[in-house]
Amino acid sequence: MENAIELQELTKTYGTRRGLSGLTLNVRVGEVFGFLGPNGAGKSTTIRLLLDLIRPTSGSAVVLGLDPHADGSRLRAQVGYLAGDFVCDGRQNVCGYLRFLAALRGGVPQKRIDGLADRLGLDQSVRIKKLSKGNRQKVGLVQAFMHSPPLLVLDEPTSGLDPLVQQTFLDLVAEAAAGGQTVFMSSHVMSEVEAVADRVGIIRDGRLVALDTVAALRAGAVRDIEVTFADPVTADSFAGVDGRLHLDAAGTTLTGQVTGSPDALVKALAAYTVTGLRATEPALEELFHSYYEGAGAAPRTTTGQPA
Numbered sequence: 424m425e426n427a428i429e430l431q432e433l434t435k436t437y438g439t440r441r442g443l444s445g446l447t448l449n450v451r452v453g454e455v456f457g458f459l460g461p462n463g464a465g466k467s468t469t470i471r472l473l474l475d476l477i478r479p480t481s482g483s484a485v486v487l488g489l490d491p492h493a494d495g496s497r498l499r500a501q502v503g504y505l506a507g508d509f510v511c512d513g514r515q516n517v518c519g520y521l522r523f524l525a526a527l528r529g530g531v532p533q534k535r536i537d538g539l540a541d542r543l544g545l546d547q548s549v550r551i552k553k554l555s556k557g558n559r560q561k562v563g564l565v566q567a568f569m570h571s572p573p574l575l576v577l578d579e580p581t582s583g584l585d586p587l588v589q590q591t592f593l594d595l596v597a598e599a600a601a602g603g604q605t606v607f608m609s610s611h612v613m614s615e616v617e618a619v620a621d622r623v624g625i626i627r628d629g630r631l632v633a634l635d636t637v638a639a640l641r642a643g644a645v646r647d648i649e650v651t652f653a654d655p656v657t658a659d660s661f662a663g664v665d666g667r668l669h670l671d672a673a674g675t676t677l678t679g680q681v682t683g684s685p686d687a688l689v690k691a692l693a694a695y696t697v698t699g700l701r702a703t704e705p706a707l708e709e710l711f712h713s714y715y716e717g718a719g720a721a722p723r724t725t726t727g728q729p730a
């Protein structure tokens with residue numbers, strides 16, 4: 424099996440409301456896939472369709488080689504799922520609840536549960552209804568990861584988590600991927616997805632508007648630069664650089680933005696004595712905002728990989 428998830432023209436309408444429009448997407452086995460988009464974009468709709476929690480209006484989904492509807496129970500046994508609106512029985516304490524779910528999944532070593540809870544800083548003795556939102560989210564994460572399923576489907580997994588716990592979550596994802604598990608996670612936050620995802624899809628208004636590797640997205644992103652020279656230079660020298668550059672009146676300070684590879688800039692600079700150089704990391708966040716706010720509807724890819 425090459426792909427853990429295969430979606431073909433997957434569409435969901437809620438009455439007259441559009442949830443998802445013609446989503447075609449493959450997620451490879453072992454890949455960490457980040458699914459980003461603003462509120463109401465269709466992320467949760469996609470995730471629910473993957474697990475047969477709702478049914479498509481048209482199109483198809485194949486998950487771990489199975490039909491989510493016809494093979495629902497076989498599929499769910501192999502998936503660790505964290506719902507965006509994760510709710511659990513508040514009367515039990517964390518330990519009892521996790522043991523109950525572990526038994527449902529055919530047994531999980533207590534050491535594994537304890538290890539995850541400790542790393543996330545989750546006190547298992549507390550009654551669930553007394554937990555804060557963030558601590559309840561940790562319960563959701565433990566139950567998704569604990570049986571080491573081949574596929575993790577995580578809807579807004581870091582919602583409510585403090586930055587330290589977010590980092591622990593990213594470590595768990597990286598470990599899962601290193602062990603060959605596939606991870607499909609939705610998020611609003613580029614930086615966390617960027618840290619762990621192999622590829623990213625951006626969805627807006629129910630449509631895929633970008634699909635690419637994190638590396639390719641970064642290669643096409645913009646970085647701010649500032650260069651100072653020992654002697655005045657001419658603006659013509661930088662005509663071949665892709666971006667927006669400004670040379671000051673004295674001709675000794677060049678500022679602005681370079682798009683994509685900085686190679687052309689570096690080669691142009693080599694002709695002069697450079698006394699200072701500052702270049703920021705490419706601002707992927709800005710790239711994302713451009714998609715969030717109104718990029719074209721056609722999926723953009725730069726890797727040549729099939730969608």
Ligand SMILES: Nc1ncnc2c1ncn2[C@@H]1O[C@H](COP(=O)(O)OP(=O)(O)OP(=O)(O)O)[C@@H](O)[C@H]1O
Pocket residue numbers: 437440441442443460461462463464465466467468469507
């Ligand atoms: N049960 C429902 N009934 C009617 N419309 C729905 C229902 N569920 C989702 N929608 C609509 O479908 C669209 C996509 O919603 P969805 O929850 O999938 O977005 P999302 O990307 O997960 O958003 P968020 O980031 O806010 O969770 C929205 O316009 C939403 O209002």
